[in-house]
Amino acid sequence: MSDLTSTKTPSEAPVVRRWQSSTVRTRRWRRSPHLNTSYRDDLSLFVYSSSRKAGMAALVALVLLFPFTVDNYWLNVANFCAIAAVGVLGLQIVTGMTGQLSLGHAAFLAVGGFVAAGLYLHLGLQLWLAAPAAMLAGGITGALAGLPALRIRGFYLGITTLAVQYVVIAAGLKYQSYIQSSRGTSGSLTVPAPDLGLFSITSVFQWYFFLVVIVAVATLAVTNLRRSTLGRSFLAVRQGELAAEALGINVAWVKIIAFALSGVFGGLAGSLSTYYYRSVSIENFDLLLSVTYLAMIIIGGVGSIQGAIYGAVFVTATPLLVGRIIELLGLTASLGGALRAIELGVFALTMMAFLLFEPDGIAGVWRRLKAYFARWPYKYTDMTTTAKR
Amino acid sequence: MTATLEVDSIRIEFGGVVAVNDVSFELRQGELVALIGPNGAGKTAMLNAISGIYRPRSGEVRLNGASLRGVATHKIAVAGVGRAFQHAELFAGMTVLENLMVGRHRQLGGNLLSMVAFHGPYLRREIEQRAVVEEVIDFFELERYRKRPVENLPFGVQKLVGVARAVCMDPQVLLLDEPSSGLTRQEKEDFARFMLRIHHDRGLPMLWVEHDMQMVMDLANRLIVLDHGVKIADGTPEAVAADPAVRAAYLGISPDTAGVSD
Numbered sequence: 001m002s003d004l005t006s007t008k009t010p011s012e013a014p015v016v017r018r019w020q021s022s023t024v025r026t027r028r029w030r031r032s033p034h035l036n037t038s039y040r041d042d043l044s045l046f047v048y049s050s051s052r053k054a055g056m057a058a059l060v061a062l063v064l065l066f067p068f069t070v071d072n073y074w075l076n077v078a079n080f081c082a083i084a085a086v087g088v089l090g091l092q093i094v095t096g097m098t099g100q101l102s103l104g105h106a107a108f109l110a111v112g113g114f115v116a117a118g119l120y121l122h123l124g125l126q127l128w129l130a131a132p133a134a135m136l137a138g139g140i141t142g143a144l145a146g147l148p149a150l151r152i153r154g155f156y157l158g159i160t161t162l163a164v165q166y167v168v169i170a171a172g173l174k175y176q177s178y179i180q181s182s183r184g185t186s187g188s189l190t191v192p193a194p195d196l197g198l199f200s201i202t203s204v205f206q207w208y209f210f211l212v213v214i215v216a217v218a219t220l221a222v223t224n225l226r227r228s229t230l231g232r233s234f235l236a237v238r239q240g241e242l243a244a245e246a247l248g249i250n251v252a253w254v255k256i257i258a259f260a261l262s263g264v265f266g267g268l269a270g271s272l273s274t275y276y277y278r279s280v281s282i283e284n285f286d287l288l289l290s291v292t293y294l295a296m297i298i299i300g301g302v303g304s305i306q307g308a309i310y311g312a313v314f315v316t317a318t319p320l321l322v323g324r325i326i327e328l329l330g331l332t333a334s335l336g337g338a339l340r341a342i343e344l345g346v347f348a349l350t351m352m353a354f355l356l357f358e359p360d361g362i363a364g365v366w367r368r369l370k371a372y373f374a375r376w377p378y379k380y381t382d383m384t385t386t387a388k389r
Numbered sequence: 390m391t392a393t394l395e396v397d398s399i400r401i402e403f404g405g406v407v408a409v410n411d412v413s414f415e416l417r418q419g420e421l422v423a424l425i426g427p428n429g430a431g432k433t434a435m436l437n438a439i440s441g442i443y444r445p446r447s448g449e450v451r452l453n454g455a456s457l458r459g460v461a462t463h464k465i466a467v468a469g470v471g472r473a474f475q476h477a478e479l480f481a482g483m484t485v486l487e488n489l490m491v492g493r494h495r496q497l498g499g500n501l502l503s504m505v506a507f508h509g510p511y512l513r514r515e516i517e518q519r520a521v522v523e524e525v526i527d528f529f530e531l532e533r534y535r536k537r538p539v540e541n542l543p544f545g546v547q548k549l550v551g552v553a554r555a556v557c558m559d560p561q562v563l564l565l566d567e568p569s570s571g572l573t574r575q576e577k578e579d580f581a582r583f584m585l586r587i588h589h590d591r592g593l594p595m596l597w598v599e600h601d602m603q604m605v606m607d608l609a610n611r612l613i614v615l616d617h618g619v620k621i622a623d624g625t626p627e628a629v630a631a632d633p634a635v636r637a638a639y640l641g642i643s644p645d646t647a648g649v650s651d
Binding site for chain 1: 490
């Protein structure tokens with residue numbers, strides 16, 4: 001059977017035939033979103049519906065116009081969000097999709113950050129070479145961190161990934177003090193503004209567009225991975241290792257790949273943050289950072305790719321937003337001292353609210369909204385026919 | 390005719406408890422064999438031993454003459470042992486289509502970069518395997534559930550998807566663990582029809598654990614009866630039904646033959 005439309009179900013067949021007889025084969029971009037005539041079209045990421053096209057155009061416009069409408073403060077916030085989004089995609093693969101608890105994601109960021117800094121300090125390599133190297137180093141660290149997953153699972157696995165984090169922090173601390181004592185630089189390891197050959201990135205404005213491209217490419221890569229056989233294996237391992245194994249999936253191998261990929265994205269985010277801040281310091285990669293990344297996938301939606309982005313933006317921007325609101329309300333004098341406590345309080349409350357009321361996270365809210373408007377003005381929202389993404 | 394699946398004096402122990410004691414049987418090409426017995430007779434343990442989930446204490450399983458002793462579960466699956474679980478064990482969060490595509494995992498290998506690009510040879514393979522899966526969807530009449538997430542489907546459909554997923558693997562033998570339990574009368578009859586069609590169209594040897602005696606008597610070519618981990622009968626449905634040891638195991642009467650089951 002090569003054609004989807006020749007299904008044999010009596011209830012479906014007449015509808016399809018009527019459509020075919022009255023409509024000539026339309027151009028690709030005008031095809032119906034609900035009727036594909038080849039598997040290639042059915043596998044296409046871009047659904048040909050006018051509302052979808054309008055949505056995409058709106059998103060692109062928003063992303064492109066954003067930097068022209070805000071000041072450097074918010075541009076900075078956006079860049080923090082973008083770096084976090086790259087990093088959290090890795091955690092989403094290993095914890096969200098594959099279901100392997102990783103409490104050591106900060107370790108992969110640290111490896112990426114330090115490899116990028118080290119390559120510059122020793123070999124003078126710039127970001128365009130340091131980023132792939134950081135991804136490789138992160139991937140290797142990830143694969144090593146994933147080895148215990150072959151024998152243990154659940155919370156026990158979480159604790160071993162925590163151990164990886166402490167090993168990396170210890171190594172980073174050693175390296176940092178070695179550099180400081182041998183070169184006499186005070187504080188942290190510094191790198192210059194990234195030079196990409198054709199142009200260099202010096203302002204937050206340039207960084208914004210650079211990071212937007214990276215986030216877009218990373219998101220596309222993970223989306224493709226998710227719909228490939230490897231992505232299906234990830235979900236299969238999360239949902240039932242025994243059944244996955246009985247279907248011919250090498251569960252041990254899939255887990256190691258998931259950890260390695262998590263390290264690749266973590267490493268990339270780490271190298272980006274090193275160059276963004278122009279310096280790296282091991283003190284920033286503590287357990288709190290790992291937990292913050294976990295919070296991003298929980299708030300965004302566990303296992304959802306767009307949820308990872310939402311979560312990264314939400315968790316990164318909320319404390320800064322709260323700070324700004326307090327400032328704008330003129331409460332800095334009275335509340336300024338407790339600013340950090342308020343930020344953490346807001347963070348904790350939203351975290352609890354999501355765990356209690358919306359386990360599917362922001363992605364789940366978005367999905368429900370879309371289902372609601374798909375049926376509007378009818379009240380009934382059918383959530384059973386749409387898969388989580 | 391040579392046997393597709395040979396089970397050679399398998400013994401499974403859990404601690405000191407003997408779950409399966411020295412059981413041997415064969416499954417020949419195109420045969421529909423039911424494995425029956427009272428609760429706790431060791432039927433599911435037997436299936437788990439064949440698919441490599443349990444390691445038998447002694448004995449071995451051979452598939453087309455090749456020993457499966459010590460082979461990893463996923464390699465046994467790739468070698469051609471398809472398995473449908475008692476509770477379907479579908480992968481929630483994925484659609485029916487994606488669940489079935491997992492069954493084509495073996496044919497879809499490729500390097501990581503080609504998957505990330507989702508282009509060229511990998512996309513072509515995905516399309517080819519999609520066509521194969523669509524045939525199975527067609528076969529099991531699952532068209533209208535194709536893009537539905539499996540967790541929201543009625544249980545009867547879920548079990549059917551479980552069997553379809555195993556069929557997608559192009560197995561040499563199909564192991565079905567109580568495929569009809571929890572189904573309504575109507576669903577059971579539909580299911581019987583699918584089993585007969587797999588049997589006739591594909592000639593796939595099936596080892597089928599079942600509690601519904603009427604279904605077993607109507608469909609199976611051969612019955613194997615286990616009781617307390619011991620094989621007490623192996624033969625045509627008529628012969629097995631008349632066997633006094635089987636009657637004793639099921640009904641607990643006839644004291645003169647009751648000792649057989651121990």
